[in-house]
Amino acid sequence: TSPEWQQIVVETIEYEQAMPDRILTMLASLEELTVGFAVDQLVHSLQTATRAEEAGASTEVVVASLCHDIGKTVSVMNHPRVAAEILRPYVGDDTFHMILSHQDFQGRHYYEYIGQDPNARAQYVGQPWYALAEQFADDWDQTSFDPDYPTKPLSHFEPMVREVFGSLRSR
Numbered sequence: 001t002s003p004e005w006q007q008i009v010v011e012t013i014e015y016e017q018a019m020p021d022r023i024l025t026m027l028a029s030l031e032e033l034t035v036g037f038a039v040d041q042l043v044h045s046l047q048t049a050t051r052a053e054e055a056g057a058s059t060e061v062v063v064a065s066l067c068h069d070i071g072k073t074v075s076v077m078n079h080p081r082v083a084a085e086i087l088r089p090y091v092g093d094d095t096f097h098m099i100l101s102h103q104d105f106q107g108r109h110y111y112e113y114i115g116q117d118p119n120a121r122a123q124y125v126g127q128p129w130y131a132l133a134e135q136f137a138d139d140w141d142q143t144s145f146d147p148d149y150p151t152k153p154l155s156h157f158e159p160m161v162r163e164v165f166g167s168l169r170s171r
Contacts, residue, residue, distance in 0.1 A: 009049040020162040023086075026073050027154060027161075033072055038145050041069050042154070047144035050152045055139065061132070064095045065140055066100055066157050079103075089168045094129035098136050105137035 021079025021151035030041035037044065049066035057065065062088055104120035111118040121137075123131050 018071075018166040020158075023067065023070070023161055023165050024068050024154065024158060027066065029073055030069065031098070033076075035076065035095075038147050041072055043147075043151060044144050045069050046151045046154060046157070047146065047149050048140045049157055050149075051140040051144060052136070053133075054154070059160050060091050060095050060164055061098070061136075063160050064091055064099050065136065066161070068099050068141065090164050091169065092131055097124075097127065097129040100131040101133050102137055102141060105133045106141055108137070109142050 021148075027042060027045060029042075030045055032101055033041040033169050035041075039047070043064050045068065048068060049062050052065040053062045067087060068083055069079055070086060070100060071079030074082050080100055080103045084096055088096050101121070101124055104123070107116060107120045119132070121130075124133065127133075
C-alpha cells in the first residue's frame with residue numbers, strides 16, 4: 001500500500017545515513033585479509049589513499065583509493081566491480097571507472113605471472129579517465145605493499161569517508 005511504501009522510503013533514507021559507518025567497518029575488516037602480501041589489505045588500502053592524498057588528488061579520489069579493495073570483503077576475484085558499485089552513487093564517472101578497471105591497469109605489473117595479458121589496460125586507451133586510472137594503478141596502488149611506508153591511519157580518512165558517503169551524487 002502507499003502508506004507501507006512511504007514507511008519503506010523513510011526507513012531506507014535513515015539506513016542510508018549510516019553508510020559512512022558501514023564503509024568504515026568494512027574497511028577495518030580488511031585487516032583480517034593478507035593473502036600472501038607483505039601487508040594486510042587495510043594497510044594496503046591506507047597506503048594507497050595516503051599516496052593519493054600526498055599527490056594532491058581530490059577528496060573523492062582519495063576515498064575511492066581507500067575503498068578500491070573493499071570488494072575483497074565479499075569476493076577477491078570480483079573485488080573491482082564490487083568496490084566500484086559501492087562507490088558509484090557517491091562518485092563521478094571518472095572515479096567509478098578508475099576503480100572498476102583498476103585490476104586491468106595494475107595487471108601490467110603481474111598479469112604475465114598468472115597467464116593473463118599484462119597489457120590489458122590497452123582496451124581502455126582513449127577513455128577520458130585513462131590517465132587517472134593509470135596514475136592510480138602505477139603510482140598509488142602498485143607501490144602500496146610496503147611494511148615500512150609511513151601510512152596514515154583510518155581515523156585520518158574518516159572525515160573524508162563521511163563527506164563522500166554522506167550524500168549521493170546527482171546523476
